[in-house]
Amino acid sequence: MSTAQQRRAYAGPAIFSHGFRPFFFAGAVWSALAAPLWIWGLFGGPAVVGSRDWHVHEMLFGFLPAIVAGFLTTAVPNWTGRMPVIGARLAILWSLWLLGRVAMLFQDRLGPFAALADSLFLLAFSAVIWREVTAGRNWRNLPVCLMTSLLALANIAFHLDAALGLNGLGARLAMAAACLLLALIGGRITPSFTTNWLRQRKATVLPKAFSVVDKIALAATGLAVAGWTLAPQSLPAGAGLMIAGALCLFRLTRWRGLRTLAEPLLAILHLSHAWLGFGLGLLGASIIWPQLVPGPAGIHAITAGAVGVTCLAVMCRASLGHCGRALSADGATIAIFAAINLAAVARLIAALWPAQTPTLLAAAALLWSLAYGGFALAYGPLLWRRRL
Incomplete structure (x- = not known):
């Protein structure tokens, strides 16, 4: 079979x-x-x-x-x-x-x-x-x-x-693996889904096909996170992370993300990849200019931002598709997308503004729980029932 x-x-x-x-x-x-x-x-x-x-x-x-x-x-x-x-x-x-x-x-x-x-x-x-x-x-x-x-x-x-x-080697290894998975799988599904969506709307300008640019961005990301994992305070590692972040963002510009704003279920994938590029760059900047950029800022731009947003985006899309529902974001889905991005922003500001850390940590946790708890409430009935 x-x-x-x-x-x-x-x-x-x-x-x-x-x-x-x-x-x-x-x-x-x-x-x-x-x-x-x-x-x-x-x-x-x-x-x-x-x-x-x-x-x-x-x-x-x-x-x-x-x-x-x-x-x-x-x-x-x-x-x-x-x-x-x-x-x-x-x-x-x-x-x-x-x-x-x-x-x-x-x-x-x-x-x-x-x-x-x-x-x-x-x-x-x-x-x-x-x-x-x-x-x-x-x-x-x-x-x-x-x-x-x-x-x-x-x-x-x-x-x-x-x-x-x-x-802290274990945590850094896990973050390195997460960054590579986001760059690899996100870089595969985001332009692919965008291409299909744009073709349905008879668009003539489509995302660029996988090319040497993508290979260079993936290689740079792999080398950068490997260097940071082994030597988290080294200047070459910081420079490598900033280069990798810039390449991820450049790669993103080739996927026609602005044309997907009419469909939040697709646009969120582009935003999640932007979090990855931004997070890698911020983490690198915290190594090169530690007096200006606190280390936790880059860490949480990647974890709360890139990981948190990408996971929720993939969960919603996969659940709808595999449960036989239309691939379109309803009001509840848009609300949880807003909550997870606000949670990431609050967690990032908490790292940059120590004086308000307790308040911002509580706000970030609440927004994070609203996002993922909201997913469980909105999508739970789909996940527990058979496909239409």
């Missing part, structure tokens, strides 16, 4: 009929809860959720991998033509992710077992993606496999950071 026939033959619970369904829903709910939990812990609540390490871990290794898993377990079968990961196998994979979230909440009581339990999901997920891509001889997507492995290794490094004195 084809991939589509195998999906249609599935007779189990709808939530486990596609990878995006459980992972997008659970990732959104967890993200909406984790941000205010951290603020609560930061200002007098439980110490475990108030720690910086828990916050960083749950954003980079809890929320982000859930969305990546939802996207890839849905997309890879289409790339390879192989049997999709659905039903019991998908439920087991999702359960490993959930086990990690519970383990990290109770890490004070579980000790080393928490790190072990948390590491299982990314290792299993990476193995699944490697198996499907290689078995399907889909060599074009080997870089995606490498990024999933990098996330799994970064998570292990994060847990070993204190014991081995890695100085």
